[in-house]
Amino acid sequence: MTAVTLTKTALSEVKADAIVVGVSSGRGGPSLLPGAADVDKAFKKDLLATLKAMGATGKAGEVVKLATLGRTAAPALVAVGVGPTPAKGEGYDAEAIRRGVGAAVRSLAGTAARVATALASANGDGDLDTLRAVTEGAHLGGYSFSRYHTGASRQARPVGSVVLVLKDPRDKKVRAVVERAAVIGEVVSLARDLVNTPPGDLRPDAFAQAAVDACSAAGCDVQVLDEKALADGGYGGILGVGAGSSNPPRLVRIAYDAGRSAKTTVHLVGKGITFDSGGLSLKPAQAMEWMKSDMGGAAAVIATLRAVAQLKPAVNVVGWVPTAENMPSGHAIRPSDVLTMRGGKTVEVLNTDAEGRLILADAIARAAEEKPDIIIDVATLTGAQLVALGSRVYAVMANDDTLRTEITSVAEAAGEQAWPMPLPDELRKSLDSEVADIANVGDRYGGMLVAGIFLKEFVPDGVRWAHLDIAGPSFNQGESHGYTPKGGTGVPIRTLVDFIDTLA
Numbered sequence: 496m497t498a499v500t501l502t503k504t505a506l507s508e509v510k511a512d513a514i515v516v517g518v519s520s521g522r523g524g525p526s527l528l529p530g531a532a533d534v535d536k537a538f539k540k541d542l543l544a545t546l547k548a549m550g551a552t553g554k555a556g557e558v559v560k561l562a563t564l565g566r567t568a569a570p571a572l573v574a575v576g577v578g579p580t581p582a583k584g585e586g587y588d589a590e591a592i593r594r595g596v597g598a599a600v601r602s603l604a605g606t607a608a609r610v611a612t613a614l615a616s617a618n619g620d621g622d623l624d625t626l627r628a629v630t631e632g633a634h635l636g637g638y639s640f641s642r643y644h645t646g647a648s649r650q651a652r653p654v655g656s657v658v659l660v661l662k663d664p665r666d667k668k669v670r671a672v673v674e675r676a677a678v679i680g681e682v683v684s685l686a687r688d689l690v691n692t693p694p695g696d697l698r699p700d701a702f703a704q705a706a707v708d709a710c711s712a713a714g715c716d717v718q719v720l721d722e723k724a725l726a727d728g729g730y731g732g733i734l735g736v737g738a739g740s741s742n743p744p745r746l747v748r749i750a751y752d753a754g755r756s757a758k759t760t761v762h763l764v765g766k767g768i769t770f771d772s773g774g775l776s777l778k779p780a781q782a783m784e785w786m787k788s789d790m791g792g793a794a795a796v797i798a799t800l801r802a803v804a805q806l807k808p809a810v811n812v813v814g815w816v817p818t819a820e821n822m823p824s825g826h827a828i829r830p831s832d833v834l835t836m837r838g839g840k841t842v843e844v845l846n847t848d849a850e851g852r853l854i855l856a857d858a859i860a861r862a863a864e865e866k867p868d869i870i871i872d873v874a875t876l877t878g879a880q881l882v883a884l885g886s887r888v889y890a891v892m893a894n895d896d897t898l899r900t901e902i903t904s905v906a907e908a909a910g911e912q913a914w915p916m917p918l919p920d921e922l923r924k925s926l927d928s929e930v931a932d933i934a935n936v937g938d939r940y941g942g943m944l945v946a947g948i949f950l951k952e953f954v955p956d957g958v959r960w961a962h963l964d965i966a967g968p969s970f971n972q973g974e975s976h977g978y979t980p981k982g983g984t985g986v987p988i989r990t991l992v993d994f995i996d997t998l999a
Contacts, residue, residue: 496684497600497637498656499630499673501664502611506530506567507537509658512607513571514563515599517592517614518546520553521580528577528587530613530660537566546574554578555591556976558602569611573599586618586625590910593628596657597636597978604639605651613660620662626672628910633657634680635978635985640691678805679992682798683985685709689794690970690983694770694787699737699818702769702790703745706797706816710749713804720746730817730861731834732842732853737819739774739827744819746858749800751812759869759998760811762862763800763991766851766874767793767818774821774847775829788983789851791969792873793818799991806992808999815862817854821847833931837861840953843931851876852935852946856953859960869898869959871994872950873987875966879942886967888912889987892947893961894954902961902994909989912968918947926952963987 506514517528527535527543535542551559557576563569575595581587592614603610610633615626639653661669689697689705697705703719711717722743725734730746737744747767768789772778778786793816800814828834832844834853837860842853851874862870880890891906891913893899899915906913922945925937933952937945947962954960968986975981 496680497634497654499633499659499677500656501659501661501669501673503661503664505533506611506613506660507533508568509611509660511569511609511611511658513573513603513610514567514569515573515575515596515610515612515614517577517595517617518551518553518574519577519580519587525551525553526580528614528617530616534567534572552576556594556598558598560602571607573602575599586622589624589628592617592625593632593910594977596629596632598976600633600636600654600657601975601978601980604653608655609658610654610656611658611660615659615661623668623672626669627676629659630673630676631679632978634676635683638684638687638980640688640982675806678802679989682802683988685801686794686798686985686988687980687983689797690788690791692787694820697769697787698742699745699767699769699820700742702767702793702818703747703816706747706749709797709801710804713801715800715804716750716752718748728837729835730837730857732836732857733817733819735828735832735834735844736768736821736850736853739824740820740822742820744817747816747818749797749814749816751800751803753807753809753811756809757811758809760813760867761869761871761995761998762813762815762865762867763796764815764855764858764862764870764872765793765796766790766855766876767816768851768854769818769820771821771848771850772823774850775823775827776846776848777823778848785970785972788970789875790818791875791983792965794983795873795969795985795988795991798985798988802988802992803995808996810995810998812995813862813865813867815858817858819854821850836953838953840933841931843928843934845934846936849936849946852949855950859950859953863953863955863958867958870954871961871963871991873963873965873991875969876964877943877946877966880964880966883943884914884967886971886973888914889963889965889968890914890916890943891961891963892916892918892944894918894951895959898959898961901997902990905994905997906987906990909993911987911990913987913990916944918944918951923948
């Protein structure tokens with residue numbers, strides 16, 4: 496992972512392979528962001544003109560490189576666009592800066608080992624939100640998954656370290672923000688690694704062990720239920736989904752105990768389908784190509800618990816990871832089979848490709864037995880999420896309007912894109928079954944909402960619950976952008992960690 500260090504040395508004098516400055520766009524043309532003054536001086540006040548000559552406009556996501564030709568200690572300069580210049584009295588958007596730094600660090604992979612920037616002062620010295628954005632952008636943009644690359648195919652080496660130029664690097668608040676950002680960078684990298692790992696190397700038992708390894712080391716109590724314990728416990732959903740695979744399912748419980756200072760308990764439930772073929776309701780071949788990512792919700796829960804254990808908020812947090820492989824075989828569940836779930840509710844399975852809600856329902860029911868204040872489930876649940884919100888915005892549904900608003904607000908502040916969605920009562924009828932308590936699929940119109948309504952059936956009255964459908968945002972199938980690489984993204988870890996902080 497990219498390391499971040501602090502200095503008060505002027506940016507033009509920092510010994511690095513490259514320096515990074517920011518450029519914003521405006522009606523009068525591009526402008527340099529604060530923090531570039533001494534570099535501009537080294538360019539004899541011609542830095543902006545030089546960048547404009549190279550095509551810089553300040554448009555968000557833009558990256559322009561040039562050689563400094565000895566004007567600074569670093570031989571190269573990268574200018575990143577952050578979008579419109581803010582109105583007088585307003586600051587630069589923190590997420591735009593986070594993305595800009597991430598894009599710069601990504602663009603320098605293979606060409607720079609050490610990079611420096613003074614963008615943390617873009618909104619004035621001591622602005623901790625901007626400092627957080629710059630630090631997180633450096634960590635997130637420096638990610639690389641190279642486990643399977645060999646020889647000539649080896650990926651470009653990511654930037655090893657980023658130096659932040661600050662007025663007072665010893666300030667305790669500054670150091671606390673930087674240390675917290677390092678934890679976030681570490682756990683997002685963990686989740687990305689898990690999502691990017693091929694399914695043949697991350698079967699349910701290996702995924703459960705990864706949760707043990709990551710969270711036990713951080714001080715969490717981790718328990719794993721194997722297939723025998725699942726049968727004894729009546730987890731019909733998890734066992735049913737995993738029945739078609741030669742690799743049996745697991746249920747992992749990860750607990751962080753904040754002690755007597757905690758007044759709130761939150762349970763996180765993550766969908767952990769390590770590969771989704773669709774079961775007997777087989778997916779088309781192309782739709783399976785990225786189904787190693789169908790455990791993105793569970794990866795986010797594991798990573799969040801590891802972060803919580805390190806950051807130690809005064810909130811009790813329990814994570815649940817139901818994990819299975821959804822495969823077709825002579826042992827697989829069939830459309831029209833009926834499963835008896837944890838707690839006794841029965842479900843008619845009309846489509847075996849609607850499997851995520853089955854394992855989540857078992858885990859939600861189990862979490863509810865411990866009477867938490869809040870349950871949040873996180874899942875790559877429906878293709879309908881992509882249809883409704885695209886590949887970068889995840890949906891937030893809840894049985895409590897205030898909770899839904901709180902989560903979407905925290906997501907915006909954290910730099911993750913979330914959108915509130917309803918759970919219309921009239922859609923519940925489409926889940927009626929003639930042979931069981933409920934069917935696992937209903938009306939195809941509003942399919943994302945129908946899936947949320949199904950999960951709501953397993954949440955007891957009085958428990959605040961939210962459902963995050965992250966099907967698109969958790970795995971980037973397109974080109975890299977900002978601090979987001981291709982493949983696993985780590986969404987919505989930053990939202991979850993920040994939300995738990997607000998409860999403390």
